[in-house]
Amino acid sequence: MxxxxxxxxxxxxxxxxxxxxSRGLSHVHAGSLHAPDAELALRNARDxxxxxxEGTSVWVVPSDAITTSDPDAKGAFFESPAGKNYxxxxxxxxxxxxxxx
Numbered sequence: 894m895x896x897x898x899x900x901x902x903x904x905x906x907x908x909x910x911x912x913x914x915s916r917g918l919s920h921v922h923a924g925s926l927h928a929p930d931a932e933l934a935l936r937n938a939r940d941x942x943x944x945x946x947e948g949t950s951v952w953v954v955p956s957d958a959i960t961t962s963d964p965d966a967k968g969a970f971f972e973s974p975a976g977k978n979y980x981x982x983x984x985x986x987x988x989x990x991x992x993x994x
Contacts, residue, residue, distance in 0.1 A: 906955060908934040912942050913950040918993060920952055928953075 905927040911920035923942040928934035934953040943951060962970050973980060 905929045906957070908938070908953045909956050909959060910934075910938040910942055911952040911954070912938075912948040914947055915949055920950065925956065931955075 906929070907925055908928055908931075909925050910923045912923040913920045923938075926934065926937050926941060928937050931953060935951060938951050938953050939948075942948065
């Protein structure tokens with residue numbers, strides 16, 4: 894295991910943390926942390942983000958393994974193509990008794 898601190902600019906890799914609150918739900922981004930490897934990232938994520946027993950599963954992902962969209966290209970990236978409004982969920986009604994919608 895390495896430790897940061899040899900140089901003031903040296904830090905451990907950044908990890909993104911995803912927590913699933915209960916079975917049947919999706920993992921939700923809970924935050925980020927620095928850790929030297931995946932095992933310690935997972936242990937630290939458990940201690941930091943599930944200390945009140947709110948999780949049933951925790952994922953940690955190296956931040957540099959995540960590809961994101963460009964916030965400056967938001968309009969072009971997220972706009973719906975013209976004439977395809979039927980793709981929006983606002984035209985449909987949710988069924989009664991379906992949990993987690």
